[in-house]
Amino acid sequence: EVQLVESGGGLVQPGGSLRLSCAASGFIFSIYAMTWVRQAPGRGLEWVSTISDSGSNTNYADSVKGRFTISRDNSKDTLYLQMNSLRAEDMAVYYCTRGTSGMDVWGKGATVTVSS
Amino acid sequence: DVVMTQSPLSLPVTLGQPASISCRSSQSLVYSDGITYLNWFRQRPGQSPRRLIYKASNRDSGVPDRFSGSGSGNDFTLNISRVEAEDVGVYYCMQATRWPRTFGQGTKVEIK
Numbered sequence: 001e002v003q004l005v006e007s008g009g010g011l012v013q014p015g016g017s018l019r020l021s022c023a024a025s026g027f028i029f030s031i032y033a034m035t036w037v038r039q040a041p042g043r044g045l046e047w048v049s050t051i052s053d054s055g056s057n058t059n060y061a062d063s064v065k066g067r068f069t070i071s072r073d074n075s076k077d078t079l080y081l082q083m084n085s086l087r088a089e090d091m092a093v094y095y096c097t098r099g100t101s102g103m104d105v106w107g108k109g110a111t112v113t114v115s116s
Numbered sequence: 117d118v119v120m121t122q123s124p125l126s127l128p129v130t131l132g133q134p135a136s137i138s139c140r141s142s143q144s145l146v147y148s149d150g151i152t153y154l155n156w157f158r159q160r161p162g163q164s165p166r167r168l169i170y171k172a173s174n175r176d177s178g179v180p181d182r183f184s185g186s187g188s189g190n191d192f193t194l195n196i197s198r199v200e201a202e203d204v205g206v207y208y209c210m211q212a213t214r215w216p217r218t219f220g221q222g223t224k225v226e227i228k
Contacts, residue, residue, distance in 0.1 A: 035217075037165075044206075044208065044219055044220075044221055044222045045157075045159075045165065045208055045210070045219045045222075046219065047210075047216055047217035047218065047219065050217070059215050059216070061216050062216070095164060095165070100212065100217075101153045101155075101212035101213075102155070102167070102170055102212070103155060103157075103167060103210070103212070104167050104170070104176065106164040106165055106166070106167075107164065108164055109164060
């Protein structure tokens with residue numbers, strides 16, 4: 001079964017850091033670009049970042065550029081999102097999704113709460 | 117950035133009746149390879165999004181054939197031929213032709 005499982009969410013103070021992970025299974029992880037999408041409470045979907053299959057190319061939303069870093073470990077079939085200098089507006093459910101144009105598989109999400 | 121504008125934002129529908137959601141983009145979504153990278157997703161309450169339609173008109177595996185996507189260029193539509201109770205949720209269009217990827221605001225479909 002094709003599956004994506006996010007982990008690493010939690011409560012963090014403004015200005016703090018958190019690293020999300022997304023474990024992939026059921027498909028050949030290394031041949032797919034991967035994407036993070038977030039959803040603030042009661043709001044719509046917002047694209048955050050995408051990484052190419054090899055990890056050599058990355059793209060970021062302006063709202064997170066310079067603060068978030070997307071990476072991957074193809075030997076571990078795992079995607080990451082390092083989030084630094086977190087702000088209240090970063091509070092959201094973060095979804096891991098397969099692909100850059102397709103986004104055909106989604107995880108259940110990891111909740112990030114930013115509060116003092 | 118490409119702005120995706122959906123209408124309506126709220127859609128009360130009667131069971132068994134058709135429903136239609138419009139999605140308009142501020143720029144053409146035809147990529148240099150000739151493909152239009154426009155997806156439709158549905159998000160049921162408390163669940164992750166699920167892709168229904170890709171490349172504007174291709175239905176995903178397991179998606180009932182009452183769902184169809186159409187359109188080209190800047191103007192797209194998601195049609196549900198006969199709404200069923202399980203179709204409630206928020207529907208989003210998303211363009212993947214240009215960076216940054218952008219979503220529509222979402223259309224909430226509910227049963228009257």
